[in-house]
Amino acid sequence: MITSQFVSRISLQRDKVDSFDRYPFALPAIRALEQIDLHPKMTILVGENGSGKSTLLEAIAVALGFNAEGGSRNFNFGTRASHSELHAFLRIARGVRRPKDGFFLRAESFFNVATEIENLDAEPMAGARVIDGFGGRSLHEQSHGESFLTLMTQRFRGEGLYILDEPEAALSPQRQLAVLSRIHDLIAEGAQFIMATHSPILMAYPDARILQLTADGIEEVAYEDTEHYLVTRNFLANPERMLRVLLSRDDQDD
Incomplete structure (x- = not known):
């Protein structure tokens, strides 16, 4: 089926996997x-630590031509080869449209992306500096949260494909709301997002397809049925009451 979204389906070429007993x-x-x-607008991967959501998201990004540590498709650097081989076993179904922009954000390696931008701008070259596309101010001269917001507001543009791995890592709840608003603006301008997150704020985006990674596989789940929402709501x-249960200690030896 012809689709107008940038990426419509991810498939694992299972026949090419020699063993399902090894990582990943x-x-x-x-x-x-x-x-x-x-989803043509927003797909969200959720799951416990170690469930594989970041591994899968990274593989999707690399299969789409992004640098494993993050950045745009023009970034080609590596401080440590740590990504898995999963990307080589994925089949990507693309739509008829091609994105005009794209970026892979990994919270854990965004420092390396900021350093690479400075390295690129230190080389003699014609044209505008790379950092000018990020607001003109070094990302290292901003807090982690500020640099994330700068990326979202200055670098991301409409009609782009954006892959985000735990973007809430450096963001306060108020800043997460600001990011949610910016995501909505970009989607209105034709962007598509694929995101892994633990944030019940970010995963609340309307009409998002939430895919939960569990011990039984991957299943679509409603926002209100995610563990993130339920635990946060109950707390x-x-x-x-929750603290009494969590912090109570039996003073009697068994």
Whole structure:
């Protein structure tokens, strides 16, 4: 079926995998993966630490031509080769449109992206500096949260494909709301997002397709049924009760 979205489906070429007993194919979510259909606006991967969501997101990004540590397709650097081989086993179904912009944001390696920008601008070259596309101010001269917001507001443009791995890592709840608003503006301008997150704020984006990675595989889930939403709601509804349960200690030896 012809689709206007940039990426519509991710499939694992299972026949090419020689063993599902080794990493990353041994991860339950990857072991069960056949295909996932992406939302034309926002697809969100959720799951516990170690479930494989960042591994899968990274593989999708690399299969789409992005640098494993982050950046645009023009970035080609590596401080440590740590990404898995999963990208080589993915089949990407693309739409008839091609994105005019794109970026892979990894919270854990964004420092390296900022350093690479400075390295590129230190080389003699014609034309505008790379940092001018990020607001003109070094990302190292801003807090982690400020640099994330600068990326979203200054670098990201409409009709782009953006892959975000835990963007909430450096953001306060108020800044997460600001990012959610910016994401909405970009989607209105034709952007498509694929995001892995633990943030119940970011995963609340309307009409997003939420895919939960579990020990049984990958399943679509409603926002209100995610563990992130349920735990946060229950805690905020009665923090005193939750804290009593969490912090209580049995003074009697068994």
